Amino acid sequence: MAVLEFDDKFFKQLNTLKLSMNLRLNQGMSGMRKSSLKGSSVEFSDFREYMLGDDLRRIDWNAYGRFDKLYIKEFMEEKEGLYRVFVDTSESMNYGNPPKADMARYLAAAFAYLVLNNLDRVYVNTLIEDSQTIGKGLSGSNSMKKIIFALNNMEFKGGTTLNKSIMSAPLRGKGCAIIISDFMDKDGIEDGLKYLAYANQQIVLIEVLSPEEINPTLEGSLNLIDSESEDVVKVSMNRKTLEGYQQTLDEHRKYIKRLAKKYMASYVSVSSDDDFSRVVFELMMKEGLLFKK
Amino acid sequence: MELTFLWPLIFLALVPVIIILYLLKQKGEEVKIPSTMLWREALKNMEATTPWEKYKHNILMYLQIITLLLLIGALVGPIIKHLGSDNDNVILVIDNSASMNTIYDKDITRLDEAKKRALSYVDELDPKTSVSVVSAARGGVIEGSSLSSKRAIKSAIKSVEKTELAADATDAMDIVRSIMEDQPETDVNIFTDTAVDLEGVKAQVISLYKDNVNYSVDSINYAVNEDSTVTALANVTNHAEDAVSFDVGLYVDEELITIQNVSLEGLETKSVYFENVKASGEVLEAKIEINDSLADDNVAGALLSESGGKRVLLITSGNTFLEKALLSIGGLEVFKSTDTEVVGKQEEYDLYIFDSCVPKEEVKSGNVIYINPPQSESLGVSGSKESSALKVLNTDITEYLDGEEILVTKATTFDRPLYAKSFLENDGECVGYYGISDAGKVVCLGFDIHASDVALKADFPILMYNMVSYSLDRGLVDTSELKTGEKVNIISMGSDEPVVILRPDGRKDKFDVAVSRKTYDKVDITGYYKVSLKDADGEVNDGFYASFPTDTESGVAKATSVNNLVEGRDVAVKGGKSAKKYVIIALVLMLIIEWIVYVREY
Numbered sequence: 001m002a003v004l005e006f007d008d009k010f011f012k013q014l015n016t017l018k019l020s021m022n023l024r025l026n027q028g029m030s031g032m033r034k035s036s037l038k039g040s041s042v043e044f045s046d047f048r049e050y051m052l053g054d055d056l057r058r059i060d061w062n063a064y065g066r067f068d069k070l071y072i073k074e075f076m077e078e079k080e081g082l083y084r085v086f087v088d089t090s091e092s093m094n095y096g097n098p099p100k101a102d103m104a105r106y107l108a109a110a111f112a113y114l115v116l117n118n119l120d121r122v123y124v125n126t127l128i129e130d131s132q133t134i135g136k137g138l139s140g141s142n143s144m145k146k147i148i149f150a151l152n153n154m155e156f157k158g159g160t161t162l163n164k165s166i167m168s169a170p171l172r173g174k175g176c177a178i179i180i181s182d183f184m185d186k187d188g189i190e191d192g193l194k195y196l197a198y199a200n201q202q203i204v205l206i207e208v209l210s211p212e213e214i215n216p217t218l219e220g221s222l223n224l225i226d227s228e229s230e231d232v233v234k235v236s237m238n239r240k241t242l243e244g245y246q247q248t249l250d251e252h253r254k255y256i257k258r259l260a261k262k263y264m265a266s267y268v269s270v271s272s273d274d275d276f277s278r279v280v281f282e283l284m285m286k287e288g289l290l291f292k293k
Numbered sequence: 294m295e296l297t298f299l300w301p302l303i304f305l306a307l308v309p310v311i312i313i314l315y316l317l318k319q320k321g322e323e324v325k326i327p328s329t330m331l332w333r334e335a336l337k338n339m340e341a342t343t344p345w346e347k348y349k350h351n352i353l354m355y356l357q358i359i360t361l362l363l364l365i366g367a368l369v370g371p372i373i374k375h376l377g378s379d380n381d382n383v384i385l386v387i388d389n390s391a392s393m394n395t396i397y398d399k400d401i402t403r404l405d406e407a408k409k410r411a412l413s414y415v416d417e418l419d420p421k422t423s424v425s426v427v428s429a430a431r432g433g434v435i436e437g438s439s440l441s442s443k444r445a446i447k448s449a450i451k452s453v454e455k456t457e458l459a460a461d462a463t464d465a466m467d468i469v470r471s472i473m474e475d476q477p478e479t480d481v482n483i484f485t486d487t488a489v490d491l492e493g494v495k496a497q498v499i500s501l502y503k504d505n506v507n508y509s510v511d512s513i514n515y516a517v518n519e520d521s522t523v524t525a526l527a528n529v530t531n532h533a534e535d536a537v538s539f540d541v542g543l544y545v546d547e548e549l550i551t552i553q554n555v556s557l558e559g560l561e562t563k564s565v566y567f568e569n570v571k572a573s574g575e576v577l578e579a580k581i582e583i584n585d586s587l588a589d590d591n592v593a594g595a596l597l598s599e600s601g602g603k604r605v606l607l608i609t610s611g612n613t614f615l616e617k618a619l620l621s622i623g624g625l626e627v628f629k630s631t632d633t634e635v636v637g638k639q640e641e642y643d644l645y646i647f648d649s650c651v652p653k654e655e656v657k658s659g660n661v662i663y664i665n666p667p668q669s670e671s672l673g674v675s676g677s678k679e680s681s682a683l684k685v686l687n688t689d690i691t692e693y694l695d696g697e698e699i700l701v702t703k704a705t706t707f708d709r710p711l712y713a714k715s716f717l718e719n720d721g722e723c724v725g726y727y728g729i730s731d732a733g734k735v736v737c738l739g740f741d742i743h744a745s746d747v748a749l750k751a752d753f754p755i756l757m758y759n760m761v762s763y764s765l766d767r768g769l770v771d772t773s774e775l776k777t778g779e780k781v782n783i784i785s786m787g788s789d790e791p792v793v794i795l796r797p798d799g800r801k802d803k804f805d806v807a808v809s810r811k812t813y814d815k816v817d818i819t820g821y822y823k824v825s826l827k828d829a830d831g832e833v834n835d836g837f838y839a840s841f842p843t844d845t846e847s848g849v850a851k852a853t854s855v856n857n858l859v860e861g862r863d864v865a866v867k868g869g870k871s872a873k874k875y876v877i878i879a880l881v882l883m884l885i886i887e888w889i890v891y892v893r894e895y
Contacts, residue, residue, distance in 0.1 A: 092327035100327070184328035213327060221321035226329040233329045234321060235336065239893060244335040252331060 003152050004105055011113065013277060017290045019114045046074045080139060081120035082173055084201070085111050087151075088181030089126040090160035091227045096210020096272040103208045103272040103279075104180045105151045110280060111178050112147045114290070116140060124150055127165040127181065129158055134169055159228035161185060166192030171199035178204040182213070183256055193263045203265035204289060205256060210272045216245060297370030304365045308358055315354040356887040363880040371872040382439075382476040383422055384469055385411050386496075387453045388429040388485035390460035391777065391846035395486070395505055396586040403501040404455050407484035410499060411450045414482065415443055424449075425472055429485065430456040430778075431817075433465035438472075456817045457589050458778035459842030461849075462489040462498075469494055487849040502849070505586035507532040508539065509847040510593040511562065512840065513579045515572070517598070523572040527565045527579035527593065531557035532848035539583040543567045545597070546574035552582065560848075572597060576821045576838060589819060590841040596773045596821070603765050604641075608633055609648035614748045615664070618757040619646075625761070644764050649741060660734040660764040665705060665741040672737055673708040681719045683740070688716040690727050690736065690759045700746040705739035713737075727763060729771075729784055736760045769824045769835035770813075776842045780814045783824065795823040797839075 050059060050070035063071040085108045093101045108124055115122040116139060124135040124147055138146055162185045171177075177196045183189055183205070196203050218224075221236045235241055253269060260267035268287050270279050284290045326332075393404040401409075415424065426436040426449040437449025462485040473479050473494065481496035483489055489498055508531050515525040531537050538556040542549050550572065553565050565579070578594035585591065605627045609615060619627050628642065636645060636652045645652075646662045651669045666672050681704040685691050699717070706722040709715055713728030713735065724739040738760070742748045747756070769792055771782040783792050783804055794802040794813065797820025804813060816822065816839045823836045841847070 095325075095327040182327065184330050186330050210327065213331075218324065223321045223323045224329050224332055225323055225325045227325055227327050229329075231329050231333075232323075233332045233336065235332055236321075240339065241335065244339045245331060248331045248335040248338060252334075 002099075002102065004102065004109070004148070006109060006148055010106075010110075010276070013280065014110055014113050015117070017114060017280065017285075019111075019118060019290060044073070044075055047071045048074060081115070081118065082137075082175035083111065083115040083120055083122040084171075084175060084177045085122060085124045086132065086166065086177060086179045086181075087124065087126050087154065088160055088162070088179070089128050089154055089156045089158075091157050092159075092182055092184055093208070094156040095227060096212060098272050099156075100182060100208045100210050100272045101154070101156045103270060103274070103276075104206075105154065106276055107180050107206055107208070107270075107279070108178075109148060109151055110276075112138075113144055116143055116147075122147070125169070126154060127160050127162060127179075130161050130164040131168040132165050161187060162189045163187055163191040167195045171196070171201060174200040175202070176204065177201040178206065180206045180208060182209055183207050183252075188259075189256070190259055193259055193265065197263040197265075203260075203263055205260055205265055205267045207253070207256060207267070207269040208272055209269065214249070214271055216242060218242075295372045297372060298368065301365050301368030304361065304368070307361055311354060311357055311361065315351060352890055353887065356883060356890060360880065360883045360887060363876055363883055366876040367873055367880060371876065373872045381419075381422055382479040383418065383424045384427060384472055384479055384481045385414070385424060385450065386427045386429060386433075386462050386465045386469060386481065386483040386485070387411060387436075387450065388460070388462045388465075388483070388487070389453050389456050390430050390487075391457045391589060391842060392461075392486055392587070392849040393501070394455055394457070394587060394589055395503075395507065397501060397503060402455070403486050403503075404453070406501050407499075408450050408453060410501075411482075411484055412447055415446050415450065418443070423476075426450055426453070427465045427468050427472075428453045429462045429465040430458040430460040432460075433468040435468060456777075457819050457841055457846075458817055459776060459845040460778065461485060461487045461845075463492075466490070466492055466494060469496075505533075506535075506537075507585050507587045507590070507847055508537065508557075508581050508583065509587075509590035509841070509843040510541065510579045510581055511843045511847075513577060513593045513595050515577055515595060515597070518569065520569075521571075522569040523567075523577070523597070525567040525570060525572075525577060525579070527567070528562060529555055529557065529565055529579075529581065530562040530843065530847065531559060534559040537583075539581055541565050542580045542582050543570060544576075544578040544580060545572045546576055547578070548574075575836065587847065590843050590847045592819065593840045593843075594819075594821060594838040596836060596838050603643040604628065605644045605646065605761070605765075606630060606635070606642040607646045607648070608636070608650060608652075609646070610650075612648050612664075612742060614742050614753065615646070615648055615757070618754045619761070621754055622758055622761055644761065656732055658732055661732075662736045662738070662760055662764055664738045666737065666739075673710055674739075675706050675708045675722075678704045678706060678719055678722075681724075683724050684718045686716050686718060688714060688727070690716040690725075690763060691756070692759060693755050694752045696747075696750065696752050699740070699752075701740040702744040703740065707737060707739060710735075727760070734764045736764055769826055769833060770837050773837045775816065775837060775839055777816055777819055777839045778842060779816060779839075780812045781816060781822075781837055783811050783813050790826060790828040792824055792826050795825070797821055 047060065047063070048071065050072050054072050058072050060071045060073045063069070087104050087108050093099070093104055112122045112124060119139065121137045121139040123137050126133045135150060136146070162181060162183065166179070193203060218237045221234070224233045224235055225231070257267050259265070266287050266289055268283050268289065270283060280290065387404070387407050389404055393407065394402050397403045397406040418424065420443070421441065423439045423441050424446045425438050425440070426446065428434045428436050436452050437445060440446045440449060462483045469481055470492070481494055483496050483498045484501060485498065486500065486502045508529065511528040511530055513525055513527045515523045517523055525543060527541055529541055536556070536558045538554060540552045540554050542552045544550060550570055551567055553567060555563055555565050557563055574597055576594050577597050578592055581591040603625050605619065605625050607615065607619065607627055607629045608631065609629070610631055616629070619625060633647070633650055633652045636654070636656060641659060644660045644662065645656055646664065647666065648664045649667065651663065651666050651672065655671055663672060666674060668674050679702065681701055683699040683701060683704060685694055685697055685699065704719050704724050706719065706724060707726060709723040709726045710728065710730070712730055713726040715723040715726050717723070717725030717739065725737060727734070727736040729735070747753050769784055771784060775781060792804040794804055796802060797818055802815060804811065819839050819841045821836055821838050823834065825835070826833045
């Protein structure tokens with residue numbers, strides 16, 4: 001697998017952006033993200049009357065002087081957000097010029113970077129066959145190296161059954177699940193999305209297709225071999241069949257978009273030969289996934 | 294639909310080749326793609342929209358096969374057999390010869406069927422088409438010329454009458470050709486049952502031939518025995534392939550006298566003898582007593598000669614050769630005299646023979662043979678030649694003679710009278726002639742029999758027999774037996790009254806013989822034609838029997854368009870309507886469709 005290059009430009013353009021995830025967390029470790037809990041941060045939240053057992057240190061003595069009643073000053077509890085980036089590492093991702101895997105990894109890296117910048121925790125998981133490999137939960141900007149290392153060592157081979165693969169690991173706590181895949185799964189992805197929604201995950205679907213898949217330029221009578229299943233389809237390439245393919249691709253995208261709506265997920269489709277800046281500044285921002293600081 | 298050429302069908306072998314090439318092509322290049330999911334889905338959707346979609350990837354192959362088939366179709370030169378015509382001018386030739394009277398189907402003869410087909414052909418014609426109708430018998434008769442009203446055309450077709458004449462459609466080709474000189478673009482349709490020599494005319498031959506069972510009586514001859522009974526011989530033929538046995542009846546004046554059974558193999562001819570039959574009457578006929586497909590040829594007849602010998606007066610100073618020769622001819626009562634004075638003074642004779650003499654007065658009525666006449670103006674004697682070789686001409690008188698020359702020591706030459714015809718010549722000069730003068734028949738022989746080499750040859754009695762029988766055949770007609778379609782000469786006998794001919798069908802033809810003889814050419818049905826002349830001198834009766842032309846009409850060959858080998862095929866092509874141009878148009882259309890399909894990549 002080609003080693004990805006992450007230069008300054010890559011990080012600089014990401015530094016201007018922020019993930020727009022509205023996670024109201026009540027679990028997990030402390031972090032920089034506001035939670036629904038009251039806690040010990042510097043952010044003021046509310047007043048309430050003193051009750052027996054409350055910490056005496058948090059009594060607002062100024063208020064007692066004014067109202068002659070004991071009030072407790074409450075502050076926001078700040079938690080760290082949990083982000084799970086699922087990268088589809090099936091063989092099919094290895095195709096395209098440039099390979100879809102490259103775009104997938106760049107995107108995974110970008111999301112991880114943004115998450116880490118926000119002092120949240122990120123897991124980079126790979127979806128393979130019926131299962132997934134769960135990456136180490138990382139936080140802190142120093143962890144970026146580890147993530148890049150993990151991405152560069154990712155192997156794209158075999159097939160993936162997205163539904164089973166997503167559902168293969170238990171999820172705890174609210175979070176955000178970013179799935180980067182080509183979604184070429186004949187069983188669909190609805191079960192997986194249903195599972196993620198049930199697990200209180202905000203879902204982001206990033207579809208990565210190669211330019212050859214978006215606009216095929218095949219000619220003549222061909223035996224198309226599926227890279228994962230070795231399945232053969234005999235196709236005589238002509239205007240009609242190409243039109244039929246385009247129509248089917250549109251239908252497929254509409255299907256994913258419909259599912260995204262159903263499970264309140266975000267959906268972005270990118271081509272592996274898209275300029276990365278365009279993907280980030282145009283597509284992601286348009287979808288509302290990212291915004292400028 | 295007919296095909297002109299069959300050899301292009303060999304290209305049909307290319308059809309499997311195209312299919313194999315496509316099958317080989319079908320293997321296709323193997324391309325690995327990320328996922329076939331969408332392709333599979335796309336193909337499924339396409340098949341769902343149109344059930345034939347799955348065949349669609351081969352549409353070019355089907356188009357190419359169709360194109361190849363059309364190309365082969367164009368090469369084989371298809372002809373659509375049809376009755377309509379593209380041309381503005383049409384000639385319909387209807388063969389109405391004797392063979393067309395053969396039963397075609399049930400009660401319909403071939404001629405009826407030909408007319409029926411011609412009528413339905415006319416129904417299909419464009420109203421503007423101009424049609425000429427020609428019947429083939431009698432050398433081709435135009436029944437209707439350039440008719441455009443369908444009613445007139447149909448009436449012309451219906452007016453084609455059956456005949457019992459020996460003919461075929463070839464006889465009408467001269468007329469067809471002359472019509473076509475004015476109208477070269479003419480469709481010629483020939484309705485016939487036998488072979489036609491189209492002689493380069495582009496025509497369509499509509500065959501009405503069918504294998505039929507037919508038997509015929511070809512001829513009947515007889516000899517009178519000493520006891521005045523008759524021995525008759527009839528020739529019968531089986532024109533069918535299978536052996537047959539049937540009765541042949543002998544009739545005298547339509548009264549059955551006797552019957553003989555005859556057994557014939559397929560295509561066999563046999564003679565049937567009727568011996569010692571008492572036959573007194575006018576007409577002797579042999580009839581086949583069995584039904585077959587052509588009834589007209591089941592009878593043949595001959596005229597019975599009058600009983601009693603012919604009276605012959607020989608005036609000679611002595612000629613043994615001549616006397617012996619006359620004695621050998623049966624049925625003659627020969628009277629001899631040395632005196633020419635007896636002529637016209639005593640009773641009349643049927644024939645006068647003058648040997649080396651001429652009567653003082655011309656014979657006013659009667660037939661005369663002059664042998665070696667002395668100088669006589671009335672006979673046209675012009676001179677004489679020594680030691681001559683006389684050339685025998687091919688005439689009725691010289692029939693059956695073996696020798697081509699007669700050597701004589703001296704020959705008398707004649708200025709041949711207008712009525713006469715030469716049968717002997719020396720250096721182009723007439724040495725013997727025969728003919729019919731106002732008084733009767735005259736035969737003149739210009740050499741002395743004693744001074745010739747012929748007297749000792751077998752040719753002599755034959756020559757004498759011919760001269761006597763010609764001269765004695767004294768009647769109103771010059772022959773007593775002929776085939777239908779042949780002509781007969783009617784002799785006036787010097788009378789101004791018309792000759793009446795009673796035909797076998799009961800019709801009477803009055804025939805005004807202004808000059809000494811006139812040809813009667815309406816012998817178109819078989820049977821006995823009774824010829825009579827009634828004038829102040831009394832009534833003379835004669836007749837002749839017309840037989841069916843069995844040799845040409847009883848067993849006709851199948852109809853084909855016969856021509857020379859090179860043209861024959863072309864003629865056959867143009868006989869029908871060539872579908873080649875339509876096939877080529879379809880071929881071009883197919884190529885265009887193929888091109889569109891290829892370019893648009895369906």
